[in-house]
Amino acid sequence: MSETLQPTGTMYLIARHAASAVWLARYIERIENLARLLDVTKTFSHDDSDWLTILRINGDAIGFNKRYPEVSQANVARFYLLDADNPSSVQAAVAAAKENARTLRALISTEMWLQINVFHGRIHALSGADLTPDRLSTVCAMLKEGAQAHVGISEGTFYRDQCWHFTMIGRYLERADQTTRLLDTRFHVLVPQVDAGDPDIDAGKWHALLRAAGGYHAYRREHPHGYRPVEVAGFLIANTAFPRAVALNLSQIEWHLTQLRLRYHLRGGARALERVDNLCTTLTHAGVADLVARGLSPFLDWMQREIGALHGDVIDGLCGG
């Protein structure tokens, strides 16, 4: 007698858990981005103004100035690595990631939980001794590796049901957001110098910008002849192969939203899908050239608002608001 294999029944995902999945991925991704920024700034900075840039990227300049006397490597590193009262610190991010993982503990793999638990312990144990210039890179490497281990363990062990799709949406939202922020704060500093007629004058800054996004070598392969603002912007915004390019992340979000609609018949994602479709059409290379010519900053502001709104569409439409 042959056994019959019934299709599995409807598996529901609690709306609040979907929101936790989005946030879990965003917080982990944020830790990696922060580690990249700190590491690159430490390696390539020439003066304390570069440390101010990190504060600007995260919109933290005001919060920082209230509590720290001056912008310096030591203070900014402390603000981001040790200061649990700073909501954009790795301490706050890993604590939030762990709380979300705790909420999702029945859904994520035991390996994922174990890794976050240990990673949290490691970050929690950081102290002033880890912030010295000779140790800072090691700490940043540990943070990047921890976040990457999370991604890798998820890839290999996380059952790919609804919860996984929401986690992926969170990850790509955060990457898109971080890349626009990075561009926004650096580009207006860089472009006027290029316009002044000396494209090589601050190759180091372009270099640092691409390194912070983890895309320096890939960019070199695509554009071996130096730096042109329009190409850097195009690479970070419109490229469809670079993992942190905005367009790539948006198209991934589109795919996951479509899966949620097709496989799980979720109807609440319509607004999010519409928005992500529109964004994807805008972010072509031709479009980007146009935008750079007309001034990138207003466009990046708009894009950041759109990514924020997309997050809102996902949460409101699918995660119970």
Next chain:
Amino acid sequence: MAQTAGTPTQTQSQTQASPEVQCLLQGYDPVGFFCETMRRGQPPHPGLDLLRARLAQFPVETLRRRAVDAERDLLERGITFTVYSDATAIDRILPFDLIPRVLTAAEWQQIETGVIQRVRALNLFLQDIYHGQKILADGVVPRALVLGNAGYCETMIGFDVPFGTYVHVCGTDIVRDETGRFMVLEDNARTPSGVAYVVENRHMTQRVLSDVMAGLKVRGVDDYGLHLHRALCDIAPQGVSDPQVVVLSPGIFNSAYFEHVFLAREMGVPLVEGRDLVVENHRVFMHTTAGLAPVHSIYRRLNDDFLDPDVFRPDSALGVRGVIEAWRRGNVAIANAVGTGVADDKAVYAYMPRIIRYYLAEEPILPNVETHICAEHDALAYTLDHLAELVVKPVAESGGYGLIIGPHATRAQLDDFRARLLADPSNYISQPTLKLSVSPTLTDSGVASRHVDLRPFAVTGRDTWVLPGGLTRVALRAGTLVVNSSQGGGTKDTWVLA
């Protein structure tokens, strides 16, 4: 199997003790207590003999190293209870002693049948006191004790539950005296906890002590979730072909949250909080990514008081408004039922042997600890005569308040207590001071005997199933009888030999 044959293993070298190495049972002396491992005076038993021989060869330092590894492992895996202070969450492990506690097949047979009998009696008792109240009319249990009990819930009067099952999950606390006799110390019929540790302790033993376990036939504990899920489907509203079960937790701030996660995961069902559920037209739904989805069976780890602000505490933010009415209308199942607290009450406990005889016309398979109900004339007289030897407990209190331990009390304390007892005898029960059984346990100064108890878990839907073994709690402080985790208690893996 074949590919590992002949490969030298680490365990051989670790457990081949040289003469100067201190081994586990060296100098171990359970002095006058029944030892769960040594069992002096009992006939040989192949499984126990093998275990004893292995422990006798096992170096203390090796065990200590493995204990350190196990502790770190528990912490990293988050097999913990969480203590929140200020805004910080601190994960604590329940101390785990690696030396297992063993039950023979014959012993387990008695415990299993005894627990099943007790659960049947508890359910029949609850059915009766919420319906015809025959047992009260027949004067077996005092009317006032039941109807005036804080755990008695008037909402339940006249309400039928499927299969007459009120106590779907029961934890029966069992101890053993110096002769090795099992006795029930307490019934936990509301929301007993600890089952997650039973399973996680086993996994830990399999990871770190496989050499001690090898070849012994120990009954598995991995199918608790299957049985619980089946029971929850049994009691789901009729006509629902594939019932949606959920675990209802107070949330991540609850100290037992890990166990709630464990249960949801083992059953493959959503772990929800009150805010995830809503009642519409007396039906329960959960907020999902696809909108509202029906819920048919709720395993709740929330006390009665918090379950439904319409019926119980109006300030409860953890519960689900209207869930009790949905239940009463037969649209959802709730386990355990509301109002079971009256059955695991300390005073009602004293009547359990009579309750078993009354409903089942059987002798209790597991006796109570001998209990004198001071409301009864002879029992009061006995208690007054033997005050210095007994433990006397007020029935209305919990957490060990207001009791007196005769052998530890001063003359003045005894006189004072005598006056209180005489003023209100029906508020008291008395029991002999117990010589609880012990088990070899790793301590800072080598292996020593420590007192243990046992909490088997019984799952009941249509019928009752008991998880082989249960949670063995161990009083890690020398001399103390208190096994509660809040007071220095730990746990052990419990092996039921097949």
